[in-house]
Amino acid sequence: MPVEVGNLKTQHDALTVIDAARVREDFPILHREIKGKPLVYLDNAATAQKPRQVIDAISGYYEKHNANVHRGVHALSVEATELYEGAREKARAFINAAETSEIVFVRGTTEAINLVASSFGGSNVKNGDEVLITAMEHHSNIVPWQMLCQRTGATLRVLPMNRDGDLLMEELPRMLNERTRIVAVTHVSNSLGTVNPVAEIIAMAHERGIPVLVDGAQAVPHFQVDVRALDADFYVFSGHKMVGPTGAGVLYARKSILEGMPPWQGGGDMIASVTFEKTTYNVLPHRFEAGTPDIAAVAGLGAAIDYLCATGMDAIARYEDGLVRQAVDALSSALGVTLIGTPGQRAGVVSFTLDKIHPHDVGMILDSEGVAIRAGHHCTQPVMDFYGVPATNRASFAFYNTRADIDRLIAGLDKVRALFA
Amino acid sequence: MSDMRELYQEVILDHHKHPRNFGRLDGANRHAEGFNPLCGDRVTVYVLVENDVVREIAFDGSGCAICVASASVMTDELKGRTLAEIEKLYGTFHDVVMSSTDTAVDMDALGKLAVFAGVREFPVRVKCATLPWHTLRAALKNPDGAPVTTE
Numbered sequence: 001m002p003v004e005v006g007n008l009k010t011q012h013d014a015l016t017v018i019d020a021a022r023v024r025e026d027f028p029i030l031h032r033e034i035k036g037k038p039l040v041y042l043d044n045a046a047t048a049q050k051p052r053q054v055i056d057a058i059s060g061y062y063e064k065h066n067a068n069v070h071r072g073v074h075a076l077s078v079e080a081t082e083l084y085e086g087a088r089e090k091a092r093a094f095i096n097a098a099e100t101s102e103i104v105f106v107r108g109t110t111e112a113i114n115l116v117a118s119s120f121g122g123s124n125v126k127n128g129d130e131v132l133i134t135a136m137e138h139h140s141n142i143v144p145w146q147m148l149c150q151r152t153g154a155t156l157r158v159l160p161m162n163r164d165g166d167l168l169m170e171e172l173p174r175m176l177n178e179r180t181r182i183v184a185v186t187h188v189s190n191s192l193g194t195v196n197p198v199a200e201i202i203a204m205a206h207e208r209g210i211p212v213l214v215d216g217a218q219a220v221p222h223f224q225v226d227v228r229a230l231d232a233d234f235y236v237f238s239g240h241k242m243v244g245p246t247g248a249g250v251l252y253a254r255k256s257i258l259e260g261m262p263p264w265q266g267g268g269d270m271i272a273s274v275t276f277e278k279t280t281y282n283v284l285p286h287r288f289e290a291g292t293p294d295i296a297a298v299a300g301l302g303a304a305i306d307y308l309c310a311t312g313m314d315a316i317a318r319y320e321d322g323l324v325r326q327a328v329d330a331l332s333s334a335l336g337v338t339l340i341g342t343p344g345q346r347a348g349v350v351s352f353t354l355d356k357i358h359p360h361d362v363g364m365i366l367d368s369e370g371v372a373i374r375a376g377h378h379c380t381q382p383v384m385d386f387y388g389v390p391a392t393n394r395a396s397f398a399f400y401n402t403r404a405d406i407d408r409l410i411a412g413l414d415k416v417r418a419l420f421a
Numbered sequence: 422m423s424d425m426r427e428l429y430q431e432v433i434l435d436h437h438k439h440p441r442n443f444g445r446l447d448g449a450n451r452h453a454e455g456f457n458p459l460c461g462d463r464v465t466v467y468v469l470v471e472n473d474v475v476r477e478i479a480f481d482g483s484g485c486a487i488c489v490a491s492a493s494v495m496t497d498e499l500k501g502r503t504l505a506e507i508e509k510l511y512g513t514f515h516d517v518v519m520s521s522t523d524t525a526v527d528m529d530a531l532g533k534l535a536v537f538a539g540v541r542e543f544p545v546r547v548k549c550a551t552l553p554w555h556t557l558r559a560a561l562k563n564p565d566g567a568p569v570t571t572e
Contacts, residue, residue: 035424358485360460361429364546368425376460390461390483419429420486 014322026051037370045396057303087302101284108249110140112236117144127153165192165341187219191378192341193349223317244304248297265290437486442496446479455556492553
């Protein structure tokens with residue numbers, strides 16, 4: 001979890017736990033220029049940049065080991081399988097899951113949630129039941145549950161939040177009831193940066209026998225996650241937001257639950273035997289991995305986990321916490337800036353508006369200064385509706401960002417205001 | 422910043438800050454709502470058409486500077502024009518903002534719309550400039566006001 005860092009001195013100390021200049025050497029794209037100016041990349045919540053080690057793992061796979069997995073007797077297939085299954089063990093250790101059979105490779109967080117909503121939801125959620133989500137979910141943790149509710153006649157309920165962007169935890173006991181079949185909650189909000197008290201939510205849900213899915217897409221890049229300490233039933237995340245490639249993500253599911261879930265997609269690799277009369281399904285986790293997977297992306301994800309672990313998740317958490325606090329301070333005192341969301345605990349993300357200037361105008365002018373932020377609704381339209389804004393500006397940070405990036409952002413905002421004055 | 426001044430010309434910034442013909446038009450006999458789900462731009466265009474001539478036109482909604490200015494300039498330019506003239510002007514406008522940057526632009530044919538010629542340098546902003554026009558054409562074609570989107 002992010003550590004508490006109180007004052008300016010400790011903020012500064014936090015920024016010494018990572019040698020950002022050295023880290024930046026590993027990321028080729030950070031040396032690019034945009035519109036003649038050095039790139040300042042502050043759109044990490046959309047996707048993170050990739051270090052050389054990850055890029056090399058992907059090209060190295062294609063140059064030296066390319067073959068299909070789990071079926072060949074030849075050397076290349078054995079190597080490809082070792083890379084693929086080796087990454088599964090890395091993913092297991094990364095989130096401290098008990099067994100590799102609990103790690104299902106998927107394309108990303110969205111696919112993982114759809115898998116759970118279809119397979120687990122399809123067999124456990126019936127007419128009259130309820131699914132509980134929260135007011136700050138990404139569309140990918142809303143729409144699959146809406147689709148499930150439409151199919152089954154269940155009701156989607158939403159745990160509200162306050163203006164700070166913190167969940168109304170006092171409402172939770174009332175909203176968990178004998179009809180609730182699953183709770184789906186984001187660990188960290190992608191549009192507000194809120195770190196939710198998921199351990200507490202899980203404990204309260206478990207008291208009532210209700211399983212919980214945690215969307216960890218915006219959490220795993222920023223601090224150490226331990227699915228057993230959280231006691232999560234499902235924990236899902238994408239590789240590309242944690243310096244890995246697009247195309248590979250993880251569904252963690254508790255083995256006892258995964259064992260009871262029907263297969264999601266049918267095909268090769270997920271079967272033990274097939275006749276025209278009957279198919280016997282493969283063991284976990286392969287039962288949920290039909291077809292040839294994105295082997296190169298999974299190899300890249302393995303390299304990304306190695307990279308994050310070598311940098312140290314605790315160091316990353318401390319460094320980013322100091323940096324994000326500096327960003328919040330700098331933005332709070334910048335003219336015309338209004339923060340959207342002031343949560344008690346924040347990771348990675350700062351959302352804001354600038355005067356009445358539309359975020360698309362802000363983002364475009366910042367781009368002309370070489371500063372990349374996200375302008376839009378961040379796939380959280382209900383959050384935008386809650387704050388009564390069509391869109392926000394979002395700066396999101398990684399451990400390779402620096403104080404100088406924050407200064408360039410603030411200077412860019414001054415230029416936006418000058419143009420619109 | 423210099424290319425930003427090309428895009429955000431004084432005329433555009435002025436129309437954004439002080440949009441003309443802004444607000445609901447009472448007595449309109451055509452209207453449509455336009456929405457750009459990518460950025461949240463939302464405009465409603467109201468038109469009073471008589472004998473194939475636009476007598477009155479107004480808009481409301483919210484959006485970026487390019488979108489609001491485009492709607493404002495559009496409504497200013499089209500009052501009193503025939504539907505055929507509007508269709509022709511739309512064609513010229515559309516061709517310019519969709520054209521590649523090395524194509525010559527007939528500024529005279531564009532009139533006041535020429536301030537939006539710079540938009541073609543920024544493909545992601547073309548939809549901001551064209552949303553009011555798509556919405557207007559939907560209103561003219563479709564009197565019962567079904568919403569249009571840019572996607």
